[in-house]
Amino acid sequence: MLIDLFLPCAAGAEALLAEECKRVLGPKTRLLTARGGVTVEGDERAAMALNLESRLAQRVLWPLAHGAYRHEHDLYDIARGVRWSDWITAQQTLRVETTAQRSPLRSLNFATLRIKDAVCDAIRESSGERPSVDTRAPDLPLALHLTPTHATVYVDTSGEPLFKRGWRDARAAGRDVTGEAPLKETLAAAMLAAAGWQGRAGDGPLLDPCCGAGTIAIEAAQIACGIAPGLERRFGFERLAPWRDHASAWRTLREAAQARIHAPTVAIFAGDVSFRMTDFATRNAERAGVLSPAMKAIEFKTADALQRLPPAERGVLVLNPPYGERIGAKGRGAAPREDFEGGGTPASFFAELASHWKRHYAGWTAWVLSPEMRLPSLMRLKESQRVPMWNGPIECRLFRFDMVAGSARG
Ligand SMILES: C[S@@+](CC[C@H](N)C(=O)[O-])C[C@H]1O[C@@H](n2cnc3c(N)ncnc32)[C@H](O)[C@@H]1O
Numbered sequence: 001m002l003i004d005l006f007l008p009c010a011a012g013a014e015a016l017l018a019e020e021c022k023r024v025l026g027p028k029t030r031l032l033t034a035r036g037g038v039t040v041e042g043d044e045r046a047a048m049a050l051n052l053e054s055r056l057a058q059r060v061l062w063p064l065a066h067g068a069y070r071h072e073h074d075l076y077d078i079a080r081g082v083r084w085s086d087w088i089t090a091q092q093t094l095r096v097e098t099t100a101q102r103s104p105l106r107s108l109n110f111a112t113l114r115i116k117d118a119v120c121d122a123i124r125e126s127s128g129e130r131p132s133v134d135t136r137a138p139d140l141p142l143a144l145h146l147t148p149t150h151a152t153v154y155v156d157t158s159g160e161p162l163f164k165r166g167w168r169d170a171r172a173a174g175r176d177v178t179g180e181a182p183l184k185e186t187l188a189a190a191m192l193a194a195a196g197w198q199g200r201a202g203d204g205p206l207l208d209p210c211c212g213a214g215t216i217a218i219e220a221a222q223i224a225c226g227i228a229p230g231l232e233r234r235f236g237f238e239r240l241a242p243w244r245d246h247a248s249a250w251r252t253l254r255e256a257a258q259a260r261i262h263a264p265t266v267a268i269f270a271g272d273v274s275f276r277m278t279d280f281a282t283r284n285a286e287r288a289g290v291l292s293p294a295m296k297a298i299e300f301k302t303a304d305a306l307q308r309l310p311p312a313e314r315g316v317l318v319l320n321p322p323y324g325e326r327i328g329a330k331g332r333g334a335a336p337r338e339d340f341e342g343g344g345t346p347a348s349f350f351a352e353l354a355s356h357w358k359r360h361y362a363g364w365t366a367w368v369l370s371p372e373m374r375l376p377s378l379m380r381l382k383e384s385q386r387v388p389m390w391n392g393p394i395e396c397r398l399f400r401f402d403m404v405a406g407s408a409r410g
Helices: 014-025 044-053 072-080 108-127 170-175 185-194 215-224 241-259 275-287 347-360 375-379
Strands: 003-008 031-034 037-042 061-068 093-100 140-146 150-156 206-208 268-270 298-300 315-319 364-370 385-391 394-403
Touching (some): 003 044, 014 031, 014 037, 014 044, 014 185, 037 044, 044 241, 072 108, 093 108, 185 215, 185 364, 185 385, 215 268, 215 275, 215 298, 347 375, 347 394
Parallel strands (some): 093 140, 206 268, 206 315, 268 298, 315 364
Antiparallel strands (some): 003 037, 003 061, 031 037, 061 150, 385 394
């Protein structure tokens, strides 16, 4: 059955996601780019393929009901229009997650409850019992999206959001070793896509000198090795009744993805000034399957970005440098707090980084993600591109600097 799947993504990454969907499903795929996501025409197989292969989508949502609303009870009526017995039994569990854009409703919690009530009432009427709620690992994950006038109820075929690739150490989360503000995998992938870096030999070596948990280098390495982002994880659709008939298509998709894995043809380098972070990133990369003897896709080194020499004559730097109250720049250029500009990283760090690049990195292209809109003037470099991207709620720019010998302004 063809349906309009909705794939939300980070604001700024919509056009890149549209291109990715065509790469995964074929160039004739019908799709529509909206703010915050892409609508893609597809079926159960397309939903599986996108879950397995998309690096940029946050989820793959399957629409079940849509309608105009003004009050919470309208949401109940919209949800009651679905034949829920096709999706859930009384013995199973559900979760409803609500997102809203300028919704007039006072309580989104109440909106969430009305959808849950609609499902539970429908199942109780048909079977005498009601399913229960499980917010952590439900059988049926539902997503409610509210615009100012319309509501859509989706099945979240991903379950856990897609930025969870399965390689991050869940136990690390509580122990302050997640990295200082690690990037989401989906945003790291969007940076690489915007840079046009696809892991081919012609794309040139890649270096992230401020790698933190290693997210950018690991995404890059998986791309270079042809490792599908979803190979190491499970998805919501695997527990859903309408996908039971598609188990063999799912096996075929996974086998094809597995067969595509190959040793990289391009070098990837990464490191951090902190040994603890370089070590942590190395362990993440091991779990992501890119450091096996057959792959050896990333070379890590603990080093100060302000002193590190280029590992190749030409290449691409991709990084989100330290910024903000929580993250201090360390190493040679780090300055006392009075020198901080704009509330975080010292301006001198960027000035020193730029002069280091001008001196040693001629021939390289740098892609730097930062919420600091004055980055080019702090670096005394003229950007050749400035791509709007959102890091969660934080508005950023991905700046491109071409390090041409003698081109520096200062
Ligand atoms: C915003 S975090 C990068 C996050 C990373 N992209 C990730 O996904 O985890 C910035 C990193 O820069 C590192 N750093 C700060 N000063 C540095 C320097 N002088 N040289 C190299 N790394 C530095 C910090 O230790 C921190 O891990």
